[in-house]
Amino acid sequence: MKNVIVDATLCSDVCLATLSNITSLQRLEAGLLDPVRQPTWLPDVVAKVAAVIRPQLQAGVECVTSISGVDHTLDTNPRLLVQILTNLAQNAAKHTKVGIVELHAHVTPTGTEGVVNLDLAVRDSGPGLSDESKISCFNKYTTTSGVGLGLYLTKLQTELLGGNITVTSPWSPDHSGSAFCIMLPMCAISASSAPPVPAAVPSTHEYPAGVHVLVADDVRVNRALLARAFPTHFGSDWVVTEVTTAEEALEALRAGGHWPNPRPHPLPANHSSSPLSLLTHLNSTLHPHPSPLTRTWL
Numbered sequence: 001m002k003n004v005i006v007d008a009t010l011c012s013d014v015c016l017a018t019l020s021n022i023t024s025l026q027r028l029e030a031g032l033l034d035p036v037r038q039p040t041w042l043p044d045v046v047a048k049v050a051a052v053i054r055p056q057l058q059a060g061v062e063c064v065t066s067i068s069g070v071d072h073t074l075d076t077n078p079r080l081l082v083q084i085l086t087n088l089a090q091n092a093a094k095h096t097k098v099g100i101v102e103l104h105a106h107v108t109p110t111g112t113e114g115v116v117n118l119d120l121a122v123r124d125s126g127p128g129l130s131d132e133s134k135i136s137c138f139n140k141y142t143t144t145s146g147v148g149l150g151l152y153l154t155k156l157q158t159e160l161l162g163g164n165i166t167v168t169s170p171w172s173p174d175h176s177g178s179a180f181c182i183m184l185p186m187c188a189i190s191a192s193s194a195p196p197v198p199a200a201v202p203s204t205h206e207y208p209a210g211v212h213v214l215v216a217d218d219v220r221v222n223r224a225l226l227a228r229a230f231p232t233h234f235g236s237d238w239v240v241t242e243v244t245t246a247e248e249a250l251e252a253l254r255a256g257g258h259w260p261n262p263r264p265h266p267l268p269a270n271h272s273s274s275p276l277s278l279l280t281h282l283n284s285t286l287h288p289h290p291s292p293l294t295r296t297w298l
Contacts (some may be wrong), residue, residue, distance in 0.1 A: 099125025
């Protein structure tokens with residue numbers, strides 16, 4: 001029972017961090033965010049991600065962790081690292097029917113004292129990606145399921161930390177799946193050699209009242225956590241609608257009066273009529289110059 005409570009607490013922490021990140025997407029795109037760096041114990045980051053992912057794995061799939069070269073805390077943003085790895089691992093868990101989802105972390109010394117290279121990877125034994133998907137998977141609204149913001153957001157977060165992300169598929173002769181690899185070069189070692197003491201929970205901010213939130217995610221656990229967390233932590237009068245696909249998101253927007261028929265914003269002549277392209281057009285039309293707080297959240 002103790003382990004269940006600990007895992008549930010870790011999942012809720014990740015969920016709240018994701019909520020904060022959703023509201024920051026447009027500032028990320030505009031380059032207005034500066035990550036707060038603090039002493040980060042890498043094994044704790046990997047443990048949090050593994051706790052979130054293991055309940056989402058299909059029968060016969062194992063979560064494997066591999067950590068090496070970690071002797072000191074690193075000066076980075078642990079929340080962003082957890083979000084990056086969680087999103088990649090959830091994608092891997094969704095598409096892997098048998099085998100493994102591996103969380104890999106490796107620290108390599110550099111020629112500069114007090115500075116290391118941090119290599120992270122999420123590998124799976126799923127079906128892998130086509131050559132076309134490997135080129136386009138980090139583009140906004142590109143997806144085989146869901147809404148198509150996950151990998152795009154992961155790329156922005158990685159770049160915010162000064163790193164880069166690549167994908168290899170297949171990643172070994174024995175595994176036809178995908179390996180998403182993140183390299184954070186020149187990561188400073190923290191002055192502290194011990195795991196950091198958990199930071200205090202930040203004070204509650206004032207949020208707008210009566211916000212309608214559309215949660216589009218094909219992972220049931222994510223939808224349940226978000227649907228509970230929004231009214232609990234942002235406002236008891238916040239209304240949450242859950243959908244699983246871009247098609248359902250589009251219908252929910254229409255039903256809520258956000259995009260009534262006939263459309264008030266005509267589509268370009270060469271515009272695709274797919275649900276994802278319609279959502280893209282709607283978002284850019286309604287918010288050509290988005291503010292940091294936009295109430296149409298996709």
